[in-house]
Amino acid sequence: MTIHLAARPADTLIVFDFETTGLSPDMGDRSIEIGAVLIENGQITRRFQQLMNPGVRIPLFIENLTGITNRMASEARKNAEVMQEFFEFIDGHNLVAHNASFDERFLRAEFKRIKRSFNGGIACSLLASRRLFQQAPNHQLVTLVEYKNLPSEGIYHRALADAEITAHLWLSLLEELQTRHELAAPSFAFMAQLCKTPKHQLPKLLSAAAQV
Numbered sequence: 001m002t003i004h005l006a007a008r009p010a011d012t013l014i015v016f017d018f019e020t021t022g023l024s025p026d027m028g029d030r031s032i033e034i035g036a037v038l039i040e041n042g043q044i045t046r047r048f049q050q051l052m053n054p055g056v057r058i059p060l061f062i063e064n065l066t067g068i069t070n071r072m073a074s075e076a077r078k079n080a081e082v083m084q085e086f087f088e089f090i091d092g093h094n095l096v097a098h099n100a101s102f103d104e105r106f107l108r109a110e111f112k113r114i115k116r117s118f119n120g121g122i123a124c125s126l127l128a129s130r131r132l133f134q135q136a137p138n139h140q141l142v143t144l145v146e147y148k149n150l151p152s153e154g155i156y157h158r159a160l161a162d163a164e165i166t167a168h169l170w171l172s173l174l175e176e177l178q179t180r181h182e183l184a185a186p187s188f189a190f191m192a193q194l195c196k197t198p199k200h201q202l203p204k205l206l207s208a209a210a211q212v
Contacts, residue, residue, distance in 0.1 A: 005094050005120045006189040011042040011174055013094040013188060015125075017162040018106045019066050021058050025109035030054030032073050033066070034086055035159025037167045038093070042174070044167055048089045049160040051076035066157045083110045093120060094188045098141050098166045100124035121188055125169050127195035131202055132176050141165055148172050181206045 016036035022029030031052055038046040051068065053076045063069050076082075095118075097103035104122050111117060129139045136147045141162065145152045150168040155161040173191075177183040183206065186194075190209060197205050 005092075006187065006192070008094060008188050009041075010123075010186050010188045010191045011171070012040050013096055014038050014090050015096045015163050015167040015170060016090070016103060016107070017097060017159045017166065018103050019062075019068060019157065019159050020106055021054065021056060021062055023102075025106055028056070029106075030056055031079060031083075031106050031110050032058060032062075032068050033159040034082060035161070035163040036086070036089065037160075037163050038089075039167055039171070042171060044164070046089075047160060047164075048086060050082045050085070052079045052082045053077060054079050068158075079110060080114050083114055084116070087111065087114070087116045087118075090118070090120070095120060095122045096125055096166065096170050097122065098125045098162070098169070100126070121192055123188065123192045124195050125166050125173065128173050128191060129169065131194055131197065131199060132173055134199070141169070144169055177206075182210045 014036050016034065018031045019033040020029050020031050032054055033051050034048070036048040037044050051072055053073050055078070058068065058070050058073055100122050101124070107118065126139055129136065129144055133139070133144065133147065137143055142156060144150065145165060148169070150165060150172060152165050153161060174186065177186055186209065194202075194205065
């Protein structure tokens with residue numbers, strides 16, 4: 001992650017989500033939909049959503065889970081074309097995803113196919129939620145929507161809907177830092193550090209950050 005991106009405020013970034021044919025690009029799984037929202041100064045200002053034609057069949061259970069059928073994918077543009085547009089959309093921004101290790105694998109695999117690389121930071125709202133919302137029953141997106149009463153259309157496993165919900169979750173995490181820990185306007189680098197900090201070390205991290 002480049003220094004200037006790390007220092008950017010955590011309330012200005014892009015939240016993204018993939019729908020895919022399976023769990024691992026290393027096993028031949030591909031992306032079939034990308035959804036993303038741009039947050040600027042704590043407000044959602046732009047959206048990006050595209051179905052993709054990966055050139056491989058979508059398993060029936062994925063069709064049932066997402067509602068994205070093989071016919072829909074066959075009528076969509078090729079992954080390479082969509083991912084080039086997405087590369088341009090995220091240029092100059094850090095990223096956030098829920099369970100980011102999953103989405104990051106597919107992001108880097110799809111970019112590798114078009115000979116692109118992403119040099120910004122990628123933070124995980126799932127890990128941040130485990131640190132800051134420790135009393136939640138669990139930290140699945142659907143649970144956190146109810147736990148924090150987040151805006152939701154009740155649609156899951158479609159990329160843009162999940163990205164929008166995750167964006168509201170991210171803003172709720174920032175609000176939690178401000179109201180409960182007196183930490184306003186944290187940097188992206190701080191949020192990335194928070195995601196990696198063991199729970200027993202959180203009080204020290206938060207106290208030190210509040211005094212800066």
